[in-house]
Amino acid sequence: MAGSEKIVFCTGGGCTAKLGAGVLSRILEKLPRGEQDPNLLVGYDSKDDAAVYRITDELAFVQTVDFFPPMVDDPYTFGQIAAANALSDIYAMGGEVKTALNLVCFPESMDLNVLGEILRGGAEKVAEAGGSLAGGHSIADTGVKYGLSVTGLVDPRRMTANDTGRPGDKLLLTKALGVGLICTANRVGEAAPDQMEGAIRSMTTLNKTAAEIAHKYEVHAATDVTGFSFLGHLHEMMGDKLSCVIDAHAVPVLPGAWEAADACLYTAAGQRNRNHTGPFVRFENVPFPMEEILFDPQTSGGLLLAAAPQDAAALEQELRAAGLPAAIVGEILEKQTTEITVNY
């Protein structure tokens, strides 16, 4: 039965396979940009992962692409996770998913039923997002990789860039952290089955509900937490012009993540995140495992929202009522010497 086929494991799956932000930005800086198109509202100049192009004053399209190697054994689950992760960039911009195209790398020697299962998982998530799967592209390669190119629509007056938060805004996180650590622990046989199930449940959850609820409130900025970790994406959100304070006790953490960090099951991507973002962060009495969780690369992580202070509590409550482990985790401040202060 196809469902029992296992994917041959690669060295580091999901968003732990991302290139480091430091290496990447040096290369991107040197790319020719061409003519500035005034309708390109979000492009290279921003550190957002999606592009937004204005068609009319009320309508813009959001475009994004994401793919990676497997981080779980089961191909169907992997397909769901990769799709949820790719769709997430549309939600982070406050958009609606419209069309998606499959991106596939697959070894010729491998059982095609495995590919069928991956695509089935992906297609189900696109359908759940309310989008249409409209085609795709596949390449014979040594290892499995899967993801989507997604296009959505957004009202440009209501889109949420990642660096438009304001001092006084409350920071909300809509999913618990730690999937990178738990998947890594699982790979070396040190995660309990229910811990891995918790991580999978989190990774296969679309950010659709969170985005729809956030849309009802005054939210000034949003991003999704993925490979660069909670602190890495928070750093992008500060955009050199804001600072913030985080209460590490309030940050939701998946069961098993702390144990994995305490057992020193560090990922390479987590350490690259620490090297890149660490200099912007001051930890106040934060236990080391919690530091690692805050630097942990997330696959299909939650949304990080900057909400107006008067709306934050109600937003948190409605997100929780919808079954999300959402929490107010900090506050944006005027720019200070230390960009990110984490208290415990």
Place this chain on the structure above:
Amino acid sequence: MLKVDARGDACPLPVVKAKKAIAELNGAGEVEVLVDNEIAVQNLTKMAQQKGYASKAEKLAEREYRVLFTVGDAPAEAEEAPVCAPDARTDTVVVIASDQMGDGAEELGKTLLKAFVFSLTQQDKLPKTILFYNGGAHLTCEGSPMLEDLKALEAEGVEIVTCGTCLNFYGLTEKLQVGTVTNMYVIAEKMLNAGNVVKP
């Protein structure tokens, strides 16, 4: 001494293998781990710090690094296990803000600074911390002429810290070879709390 060859292994396998070898020591001893990338070295060093083992890292060749763990007799899992070396450190902080020592000919300035750092390794009283910022940030990174001396100082318990903003500015973030990265708050705090600040 136990030897672990973790070249070709992706994180966290080098740490997992090192932990297993340390457990096999069943007490005091040394474990040598070979890895092929700097990030693995950093993760092994992080594990040593968390578990209270002394560790020393060196680059043997391109894509070949050695991390040596020294495990003491004391139960190593103790939370705040101090590194068990006689404390020859003072509360002096050395600040290296340039890749040269003094004003004058550049070539001479660089030679002098290298000699200064070497001379530090020969002192009975070692500084507590060496801070590197601005032009000094190049000296803890790939291509620095004094990496061996700095690693020797670090192995003696001297804290080697480099300004992260400076590493970012010079595009050196991925090139750091010795010590840790810090921010201006910590740099200011270390300088204010120092008994002496020495600036060559």
